[in-house]
Amino acid sequence: MQAQQLDRTFAALADPTRRAILARLASGESSVTELAKPFQMTMPAITKHLKVLEGAGLISRGKEAQWRPCRLEAAPLKEASEWVDHYRKYWEESFDRLDAYLQELKEKR
């Protein structure tokens, strides 16, 4: 099913380095070396993160001379968004409750 796809997507998003890489790619293609620059991390570590992202379908790789540029592939995020969105009413509810509580406090004063 797409359950495994969600597994991979959410797991990929659970790491701040990987989220930052996606953010960077939102402003355009990038080489691995460029992507690595903001991080205090060796290249192989970045390569591994890229594999995780690629495995989740969140990036794709190109080939250009000795560079293998990365590009954002946002499609899996759509599924993730849809999954999360099923719960929208629940978090809106809880903010309603919070609102009500704050209102109540205000009236007491």
Added chain:
Amino acid sequence: MQAQQLDRTFAALADPTRRAILARLASGESSVTELAKPFQMTMPAITKHLKVLEGAGLISRGKEAQWRPCRLEAAPLKEASEWVDHYRKYWEESFDRLDAYLQELKEKR
């Protein structure tokens, strides 16, 4: 910041058992034993999943005689949703490209 919160939220969502537990809790509070029923898994395993969910703030626990009921807490999903939503335009773009491509195919026939 909330980066760690996102780490925990996404990591919690990366497991199908935990997503199923949240889905179950969407229809109301539940005891641990009830939650465990659909799974081929021992109770301690479920307890661990619940700890992960609780650590991410996705559930809260009550106390009622010998039961410790779980309740959905959707607030962290709001942040997750907002994070993902930054990429909405990218997946919509790629569907636009797909649409264009399918349109092109159709015209060729």
Added chain:
DNA sequence: ATGGTAATATACCAATAGGTTAAATAACCA
């Protein structure tokens, strides 16, 4: 050919995740 640059592969390590069994705790019931 040789050397520099980009990236990956390989081998290793420590910490974490996800599961188990068995024992412990806690609250009810009789």
Added chain:
DNA sequence: TGGTTATTTAACCTATTGGTATATTACCAT
């Protein structure tokens, strides 16, 4: 008091994760 039910803790296991250092591959330029 003792027994039953609900849940957690503890100890353990294996696989995965996230990182390292080092070696290797691939391409380009001279």
